[in-house]
Amino acid sequence: MFTIVSFAQNEIKINAKIHENGKRIEVFQEVKITNTSNTTLKEITFNDWNNAFSSKKSALAKKFSDEYNRSFHLSKKNERGETEIFSIVNENANNLEYYRNGNQVDILKIKLSQPLNINESTILKIKYQIILPDSKFTKYGYSESKTLLKNCFLTLASFYSGSQSEENSDDLTSEISNYNIDIQHDNLILTTDLDVEVSNENFSRIKGNGRNNFFIALEKKASYEEFKNKHINAICNIKTKDVNEYQKVLIIDKITDYVAEKLGKSNQEKIMVSQEDYDREAFYGLNELPSFISPFNDDFVFELKFLKTYLNNYLAANLKINFRNDHWIIEGIQHYYIKKYIDENYPDTKAFGKLSRLKILKGYKIINMNFTEQFMYNYLLMARKNLDQPVGGPKNTQIKFNEKIAGKFKSGLSLNYLNEFLGNEYLEKSIKQYIELNKDKNTDNKDFKSILENNSNQNLDWFFNELIYSRNKIDYKITHAKKINDSIEVTIKNIGDAKVPVSLYAFNNKEIVSKNWVENNSKTFKVTIKNDSINKLAINYNTEIPEYFIGNNFYKLNNKLFGNKPIKFTFFKDIENPKYNQVFFVPTAEFNLYDGVLLGMKINNRSIIDKPFNFDFTPNYSTKTSTIAGHGNISYNKQNRFNNQYNTKYTFGGTHLHYAPDAFYTKITPSINFRFRNPNLRKNEGEGFLIRQVYVNREKSNVVFVENSENYSVFNARYAFANTELIKQFSYGTDLQVSNSFSKLSGQIQYRKLFESNRYINLRAFGGFFVYNDDRKDFFSFGIDRPSDYLFDYNLIGRSESTGLFSRQFVNAEGGFKSMFDTRYANQYIFTTNVSFNIWNWIEIYGDAGTFKNRGFNAKYIYDSGIHLNLVQDYFELFFPVYSSNGFELNDKNYGEKIRFVITLSPKTLTSLFTRRWF
Numbered sequence: 012m013f014t015i016v017s018f019a020q021n022e023i024k025i026n027a028k029i030h031e032n033g034k035r036i037e038v039f040q041e042v043k044i045t046n047t048s049n050t051t052l053k054e055i056t057f058n059d060w061n062n063a064f065s066s067k068k069s070a071l072a073k074k075f076s077d078e079y080n081r082s083f084h085l086s087k088k089n090e091r092g093e094t095e096i097f098s099i100v101n102e103n104a105n106n107l108e109y110y111r112n113g114n115q116v117d118i119l120k121i122k123l124s125q126p127l128n129i130n131e132s133t134i135l136k137i138k139y140q141i142i143l144p145d146s147k148f149t150k151y152g153y154s155e156s157k158t159l160l161k162n163c164f165l166t167l168a169s170f171y172s173g174s175q176s177e178e179n180s181d182d183l184t185s186e187i188s189n190y191n192i193d194i195q196h197d198n199l200i201l202t203t204d205l206d207v208e209v210s211n212e213n214f215s216r217i218k219g220n221g222r223n224n225f226f227i228a229l230e231k232k233a234s235y236e237e238f239k240n241k242h243i244n245a246i247c248n249i250k251t252k253d254v255n256e257y258q259k260v261l262i263i264d265k266i267t268d269y270v271a272e273k274l275g276k277s278n279q280e281k282i283m284v285s286q287e288d289y290d291r292e293a294f295y296g297l298n299e300l301p302s303f304i305s306p307f308n309d310d311f312v313f314e315l316k317f318l319k320t321y322l323n324n325y326l327a328a329n330l331k332i333n334f335r336n337d338h339w340i341i342e343g344i345q346h347y348y349i350k351k352y353i354d355e356n357y358p359d360t361k362a363f364g365k366l367s368r369l370k371i372l373k374g375y376k377i378i379n380m381n382f383t384e385q386f387m388y389n390y391l392l393m394a395r396k397n398l399d400q401p402v403g404g405p406k407n408t409q410i411k412f413n414e415k416i417a418g419k420f421k422s423g424l425s426l427n428y429l430n431e432f433l434g435n436e437y438l439e440k441s442i443k444q445y446i447e448l449n450k451d452k453n454t455d456n457k458d459f460k461s462i463l464e465n466n467s468n469q470n471l472d473w474f475f476n477e478l479i480y481s482r483n484k485i486d487y488k489i490t491h492a493k494k495i496n497d498s499i500e501v502t503i504k505n506i507g508d509a510k511v512p513v514s515l516y517a518f519n520n521k522e523i524v525s526k527n528w529v530e531n532n533s534k535t536f537k538v539t540i541k542n543d544s545i546n547k548l549a550i551n552y553n554t555e556i557p558e559y560f561i562g563n564n565f566y567k568l569n570n571k572l573f574g575n576k577p578i579k580f581t582f583f584k585d586i587e588n589p590k591y592n593q594v595f596f597v598p599t600a601e602f603n604l605y606d607g608v609l610l611g612m613k614i615n616n617r618s619i620i621d622k623p624f625n626f627d628f629t630p631n632y633s634t635k636t637s638t639i640a641g642h643g644n645i646s647y648n649k650q651n652r653f654n655n656q657y658n659t660k661y662t663f664g665g666t667h668l669h670y671a672p673d674a675f676y677t678k679i680t681p682s683i684n685f686r687f688r689n690p691n692l693r694k695n696e697g698e699g700f701l702i703r704q705v706y707v708n709r710e711k712s713n714v715v716f717v718e719n720s721e722n723y724s725v726f727n728a729r730y731a732f733a734n735t736e737l738i739k740q741f742s743y744g745t746d747l748q749v750s751n752s753f754s755k756l757s758g759q760i761q762y763r764k765l766f767e768s769n770r771y772i773n774l775r776a777f778g779g780f781f782v783y784n785d786d787r788k789d790f791f792s793f794g795i796d797r798p799s800d801y802l803f804d805y806n807l808i809g810r811s812e813s814t815g816l817f818s819r820q821f822v823n824a825e826g827g828f829k830s831m832f833d834t835r836y837a838n839q840y841i842f843t844t845n846v847s848f849n850i851w852n853w854i855e856i857y858g859d860a861g862t863f864k865n866r867g868f869n870a871k872y873i874y875d876s877g878i879h880l881n882l883v884q885d886y887f888e889l890f891f892p893v894y895s896s897n898g899f900e901l902n903d904k905n906y907g908e909k910i911r912f913v914i915t916l917s918p919k920t921l922t923s924l925f926t927r928r929w930f
Contacts, residue, residue, distance in 0.1 A: 020045040021167055021188035028195040033158030033229050036141040040165060045132045047186075048170035052127040054120050055135065056174045058185055060162040063117035063177040064144040064152075065093035067738075067767050070114065070176035070407075075148075076737040077693055078411050083148055084737060085769050092144030092152060094119075094165075102134035118174045119165065137165060149179050150287040157234070158199070159287060160227040171453060172333045175407070180414060181291065182334040182406045185223045187453070192217050199229040202246060204281040204328075219279075221451055223331060226283045235285075238263045242271040247284040249316050252309045262314045266352075270325055273348060275443055278450040279328040282321065289320045295416045296362065296385045306364030311357070319349060329446055331453050339402045339422045339479060340459055344442055346423025347430070350383045357382065374579075377586035377619065386420045387554050387561075388586055388620060393417040394484075394559055395621035397650040397657055400692060403456070403479040410692050424557040425478040429463075429471075431555040432512050432528060437467040473511055483509035484559040484652060487550050489566040490535070499545055499568075501538045503529065507559055508652065514555060515540070518547040526552075561589040562622070587618040599629055602916060604809035604817055605669035607635025623648050633669065640675070642666040658686040666803065671811045674712035678803050680705050695736050701729040705802050715811045717790045725750045725802060738765045746779075753784035753791045757825070773847040773855075777827060780840035792836035795826035795843075795863060795873070799836070806915060821890060821911040828859045829911050830875035830895040837863035847879055855879040857890070872896075888913035 022043040027036050046052050063071040067084060075083040083091070099107045101124055108122040127133050141163060143153040151159045167186035168174045177183060194201065194215050201210060204226050205219040219225055228235065234248040238260060245263055254262075271277075294315050297307070326341040327334070334341075353360070360382045361367035372378045393399045393413055400413050402422045409418055430438040441463045449458060456475075464471050477483050486507030493500055501515065510532040517525045517540055524543045531538075550564040558564075565575045579591035587593070597613040611631030616622070628643035644664030651657050662682045670676040682703035689696040709721045731744035740763040747756050757779030765771040779793050791801055797820075800810055805824070809817025821829060826837075827845040843861030850856055857879045864870040875895030881888050890911040892900040900909055 020047050021186055023167075023188045023190050025164055025190070025192040025194075027164075027192065029158075029197070029199065029229065032155075032231075033196075033199060034143055034153045036143070036163075038137075038139050038141060038164065040137045040139070042135045042137070042165075042167065043132055044127070044135065044167065046127045046129050046170075049129065051129065052123065054122045055127075056168040057119040057121070057165045058162065058168050058174070058177070058183055059094050059117045059119045059165055060177050060183060061092045061117075061141050061143065062094040062111075062119075064091040064148065066114065066116050068114045069116050070178050071117070074178045074180075074407075077695060079737050081737060084765060084767075086145065086148075090145040090147075093142050095140045095142070097138040097140065099135060099137050101136070107135070115174070115176055117177045118168070120174075139165070146287075150291050156231060158229040159285075160229070162224060166223075169333065169453075172335065175335055178407045180335070180406045182338055183224070184332075184334050187221055187223050187331055187451075189220045190218060190222055190225065194227075196229050199231065200233045202228040202230070202233070202235045202283075204246065204279065204283045206280070221278070224327065226285070228283075228285070235283075240264050240267060242267045243277055244281045245284055245321065246281060247317065249284060249286050249289055249313065249320070251313045254310050254313045258310050259313070262310065263317060266314070266318050266321055269352060270322065270348075273439065273443065274325065274329075274344075275447050277325055277329055282324050282328060284317055284320045284324060288324065289316050292319070292323060292415065294319050295389060295420075296382075304366070306366045311360075311364075315349075315353075318352060319345070322348060326446075329450050331449060331451070332455060335406045337403075337456050338406045339418070340456060342419040343402070343422030343426045346386070346419050347426040347438075347442075350386060350423055350427060353383050354381075374581060375585050376588045380586070384554070386424055387557065390417050390421040390424060390557055391559070391587075391620050397652060398692065399482050401480050401482050403475070408691065408693060421557055422479075425474070428478070428556050429474055431514070433467050433469070438463070441466045477509040477511050478557070481509075482652060483507070485509045485511055485556060486559040486563075487513045488563045489548055489550060492548055492566055492568055494542060494568070495539075497542050498539050499542045499548075501540065501548060501566075502535065503531075503538060503550070504535045505533070506563075511556070514551055514553075516549045516552040517543070517545045518549065519544045520546065523552070560622075562587060564589060585618055587620045587622070592616075593618060599631070601631065602808070603668065604812065605635065605672050606631070606633035606638075606640055609633055609640060609668075611641060621648070623650075636669060636672075638675075640668045642668070655690060656685055656687050658684075660684040660686070670709060670803075671712040671715040673714055674710040676710070676803060677708045678705065694734070696734045697732075699729075699731045701727070701731075703727050707801070707803065712811075717788060723750060723752070723801075727802070739763070750791070754782040755779060755784065755791075755793075756782065757793070771849055773845075775823075775827060775845040776843070777825060777845075777861075778840075778842040779825070781838060784838060789836035789838060792838040792865075793825050793841045793863070795835050795837060795841065795861075796828040796831050797822055797835070798825045808914070808916075819908070819911050821888075821913050823913075826859075826861060826863070828861070828873070828875055829857065829877060829879075829890040830859075830892045830897060830900065831909065832873060832896065834863075834865070834871065837865055839864040839866050849881070853881045855881055885913065886915050 024041040026039045029036055044055060063069050066072060072083060096109065099109050099121055101107055105124055107124060110120055111118060121135060123133065143158065143163065146152040146154040146159060151161045162183050167188060169184045169186055172184045175184065190205065192205070195213065196215065197213050201215045203217055205217040207215060207217050209216040235246050236248065238245045238247060245267060297312060297315055322345045323341065326344055330341060332340060361378065362380050362382050362385045363378045366372055367379045398410065399417065400409050402418045402425070406414060426438060445459050445462050460471060460475055484507040488504050488506055489501060490504045491502040512528050512530045515527045515529050515538060516523055524545055525540060527540060529538050546568050548566045551558050551561060554561060567575050576590060576592050578594060579588065580594050580596065582596050584595055584597065585593065593616060595615050595617065599611045599613050601609040609631035611629050613627065613629045615625065615627040617625055617627065624647050626645045630639060630641040633640050642665065644662055646660060646662040649659040651659065664680045666678040667675060680703055682701060685700040687698035705725045705727060707723055711721055726749045728747045729744060731742065733742035743758065743760040745758040748754065757777065759775065759777040762774040763771060784791060790799060792799065798805065800807060805822050808820055812818040826841055826843045841861065841863040843859060845859045847855045847857040858876040860874040862870055862872045873896040875892060877890060877892040879888065879890050892909050894900065900906065903909060
């Protein structure tokens with residue numbers, strides 16, 4: 012625990028001249044550094060946020076790549092920022108050496124001419140130039156209308172946190188310093204949260220004491236308004252629709268009064284509440300619907316936007332913490348008070364606002380749940396996917412959805428849980444005290460814990476160990492209850508990992524009779540409560556505990572016709588409702604050439620939040636054949652939370668569709684899928700091992716005939732590895748198939764590279780051979796230009812077509828050739844390579860080459876090349892053959908019949924293109 016006072020120890024003077032309407036800044040900076048660390052310093056480290064944008068190999072660039080953010084890697088050099096150092100001298104005007112380590116381009120290290128002992132001071136003078144990045148990357152930097160300066164000048168890296176690269180996480184931690192800044196800004200309007208001593212249209216002198224960050228806006232046209240009251244001077248430009256100035260004043264006074272009461276008076280007189288800050292950390296759940304629906308009043312939207320942003324900036328200004336390692340403290344306090352504010356001021360507001368008034372939507376919990384109930388579901392969204400992370404872990408280790416959304420809500424829910432357990436406002440008293448004691452000095456989580464334990468007189472190791480610094484699952488279940496005289500003995504089982512206090516509710520019908528907090532670290536334990544006409548029990552009834560699975564929390568002492576929960580039927584989809592066993596009906600429409608349009612109803616239990624056991628049945632009516640078709644599956648997901656083999660999925664599935672105009676196929680597949688991942692979830696790296704048995708029954712067809720292929724069974728084992736990010740994608744896999752009539756082994760490797768020139772190349776290699784087979788037919792052979800798909804794995808519109816449009820549907824599997832050859836299958840071996848390179852945007856050139864052999868024939872070498880229009884990858888693509896082993900294909904009078912296409916009619920495929928940047 013450190014509580015070293017560093018207020019006013021460091022002095023930074025900056026003389027800055029703005030050029031090119033805010034794009035370039037010429038800077039002379041003088042820094043007086045006092046060594047408040049506990050060791051002698053031989054060099055001084057500066058944060059250089061601006062220079063993080065100078066390289067496509069920096070930690071910031073890697074973060075963008077991990078999240079599939081293309082804007083930075085497709086940017087031009089003049090859109091990216093950089094810092095150019097002209098000179099660095101000490102107080103004796105001696106030049107000093109400086110350097111940057113490898114790709115840590117945003118960390119500047121300056122070698123001192125002599126060691127700086129503890130509590131001694133030195134002065135550095137730095138002359139440099141800033142080229143600001145385009146604000147489209149992070150909201151900060153340069154744009155045509157304004158320049159936003161946050162962390163853009165060189166700042167002293169924290170002596171305690173050490174150097175840390177910028178990763179667009181708002182967690183840059185700098186030493187507390189006094190700032191004196193002169194800025195020449197010809198014809199630009201300056202707005203700042205620093206104190207303004209002099210300001211006109213060309214020049215401003217601003218200062219701030221005890222600061223580790225500040226905000227400066229330079230605009231051609233002023234967008235900020237000042238709202239000054241007894242607590243604070245709030246400077247705001249949050250966009251609103253129909254909220255007038257009087258309403259804004261009332262709302263801002265209301266919020267600042269609330270924050271001052273709960274957290275104390277701000278140590279900083281001015282706080283910026285900008286649209287850019289809000290856009291970076293928007294209120295998830297407030298803006299997810301299209302604007303034309305407008306389920307909330309404009310003043311309510313403005314109020315929540317201001318509340319969220321003001322709380323964040325207030326806490327950042329008044330807590331001198333390590334923003335990377337202890338971010339959860341600010342996020343937890345922020346979201347705890349957001350929840351409390353809404354619950355107190357808008358207790359009847361629903362998650363989807365006015366939509367809850369529509370009678371047709373009355374039965375949907377997601378529409379009618381209270382506004383702050385969504386906090387729990389936002390956390391569960393990741394926890395049920397086994398993607399949640401400890402909220403107390405470093406911010407730069409968290410995946411985007413956890414960093415921006417789920418982790419923040421979990422932190423707030425955890426503090427709310429602690430408040431409910433401790434009672435007597437111990438939590439709120441401790442939060443206020445923690446802020447008051449640490450406004451002027453460095454602090455950390457140990458100080459916070461110490462204050463909580465002193466005020467509550469309790470050991471809170473369980474809270475920090477189980478909820479903050481681990482991802483241990485909280486999950487309790489009532490397994491049995493029996494009446495004994497005037498009492499009820501309740502058996503509770505801990506089926507999770509965490510050992511924490513749990514709330515037990517007792518009901519007489521809908522009335523809560525009692526609530527008890529139970530503390531027991533055993534796996535199974537018994538609790539005795541008084542029987543006051545109790546007929547129902549519940550754990551965590553008001554979801555004060557951030558529990559992993561709340562659907563097993565109810566226990567009825569009487570009627571158990573449908574178990575402890577009744578069944579509820581709902582159209583389309585809903586959020587998980589712990590009071591019911593939910594069944595959903597979803598109208599569906601599918602298409603293939605033989606069934607025509609398939610109209611049906613998907614019957615499933617899949618809510619918006621993942622669950623372990625799922626069923627999904629889709630009976631369809633085939634409009635073309637007037638028959639019943641469809642598919643379905645039952646699956647069980649076992650999540651392994653503390654193992655690289657993080658998921659095991661057991662599935663039993665079946666399909667019954669036409670494979671020809673006059674014949675059905677029926678496919679039955681039991682399978683087990685083992686999934687592995689890197690412990691560092693930021694690495695988009697995973698492995699999978701699938702074992703399945705595929706049973707196929709094909710009715711005989713008078714249109715499509717393959718001898719002795721109607722019924723077969725294939726054992727299939729597949730292994731796959733993938734490491735995917737924006738810049739580089741690499742994957743490989745193997746496939747073993749064994750049947751009575753054949754056995755074959757194949758493998759493929761794929762590689763995609765995005766170059767700094769914004770060109771990319773795709774490489775794929777495939778190889779396969781038969782161990783044994785019947786060489787008299789091609790039904791199980793390797794496909795050269797399209798797989799025969801005898802396992803019915805691909806969504807082929809006309810799977811049995813040999814001519815016509817649908818015969819040209821392309822699947823990037825097996826041989827992967829785009830041109831169609833006289834020989835289309837290989838029954839001994841095949842080895843191919845597929846290459847493509849983009850020449851402009853989504854226009855690519857491709858080339859394929861390979862060799863294959865059929866039994867009884869000599870091996871053949873083939874090749875092809877052409878143009879690929881990659882309009883929407885994996886969703887809609889076109890291939891235009893140009894030259895191949897067939898010759899110059901453009902000369903063919905039937906060239907239209909050679910064009911290949913990729914089309915996917917599954918919305919899930921398109922959706923995955925967007926969700927990968929979050930998960």
